[in-house]
Amino acid sequence: MADLSTQLFGVHAAALGLREARLNLIASNLANADTPNYQARDLDFSRALEAATAQTGITEGLGKSTDPVTEATVYRVPLQPSLDGNTVDADYEHASFARAALEYRASLSFVEGRVRSLMTAITGE
Amino acid sequence: MAGLPIFDVAGSALAAQSVRLNTVASNLANANNVSGDPTTVYRPLEPVFSTLPVDPANPTLAGVQVNGVEQGNAPPIKRYEPGNPLADSQGYVYAPDIDPVAQMANMISASRAYQADVEVLNTAKDLALATLGLGR
DSSP: OHHHHHHHHTHHHHHHHHHHHHHHHHHHHHHTTTOTTOOOEEEOHHHHHHHHHHHTTTTTTSSOOOOHHHHTEEEOOOSSOOTTSOOOOHHHHHHHHHHHHHHHHHHHHHHHHHHHHHHHHHHOO | OOSOHHHHHHHHHHHHHHHHHHHHHHHHHTTTOOBSSGGGSOOOEEEEEEEEEOOTTOTTOEEEEEEEEEEOOOOOEEEEOTTOTTOOTTSEEEEOOOOHHHHHHHHHHHHHHHHHHHHHHHHHHHHHHHHHTTTO
16 A cells, blocks of 8 residues: 555655654644653654655565654754753744644645646546 | 544643633632631642653654642731731731732743644644545
8 A cells, every 4th residue: 555655646645644743743842832841852854754765665564664753753952941841942843833834735735736647647638 | 644643732732721721810810818817828729731642653742731730838928917807816817929920921821832732723624624635
């Protein structure tokens, strides 16, 4: 199935899933902006995408499957460490969330364009 | 978007921040309550947050839960008001040690965090709807 979606959508299918994972992580940071000892996390996108695309290649089915999201999840370096051990910078996370949402839409529009051309090819109209 | 844990994350944060807003409202409302007995004076409330794993498959995603609402242990402020009907035999009344400015700052912080979470929820909903409309 993963193979088919890679054939159909190229790198964009994997990218869309990773973009969603990044949105989830940033939402988690924003939700915990006031939780003591919470450490902000983010996704190293290029590393995650590398891992995700490598997995859909020849290593698939060999039993060596590490989740690209957990593999590429990194802690943020705090800009202003606070006394309660929380490393969330709400403004920075806001900006990151807006950017991540835009990137998600970009990936989505690539997949959508692909779906459209496939539909055109199938229906022949 | 499988499972959509982002809604659980943002939803738990909304609930936690609303508990925080409620405690601020309670503290401000009772800031001027006096009593003749220092043990029955209102004590300021403070919620304690901790992380809440929402997705067993992905432990790095964390929502928020309210571990409990703690009562502050600041000693009440003793005031000499012999004319007050609540005063004790020496003419003292006791008021809770609540700083309205700190409470207002806490309220603004909670309401900003609440707004941020609503924004996250709205964006996530828009993106999910756009994804549902794929191929239409």
